[in-house]
């Protein structure tokens with residue numbers, strides 16, 4: 090596995106639509122392993138394939154409950170609403186308030202290309218929406234309530250909650 094370079098806002102690849110993954114290949118397995126390693130290396134809670142320059146419909150997520158890999162994911166149900174801080178590994182040093190559904194159900198394929206359904210609330214629901222948006226070329230920066238704010242790096246002793254980057 091290897092850590093891949095993260096594409097940043099302004100890179101055209103982040104605005105493009107991704108293609109469905111038709112079958113699992115060694116190349117795709119390696120990509121998924123690299124995406125997980127890259128996400129953990131950057132302390133992110135999610136990463137979508139276009140963020141490492143690959144226009145495939147693959148996302149990885151870990152909100153602290155273990156890794157989730159979703160291939161060709163679709164949101165099939167949403168309910169509720171949450172407004173909270175959102176960040177993105179492709180938009181370093183920034184965060185913004187984004188309103189998302191509080192409960193999200195997704196249908197996808199797992200790494201064995203078997204159909205799975207998953208439900209998420211709170212941060213996981215937000216991560217599903219944020220990452221799946223990446224697959225259609227959308228960034229959270231276009232959905233913020235009042236634009237982007239600079240991340241201020243506090244003394245770690247202060248024990249302030251950091252914005253989760255996805």
Ligand code: ZN
Pocket residue numbers: 176177178179219223255
């Ligand atoms: Zn992102």
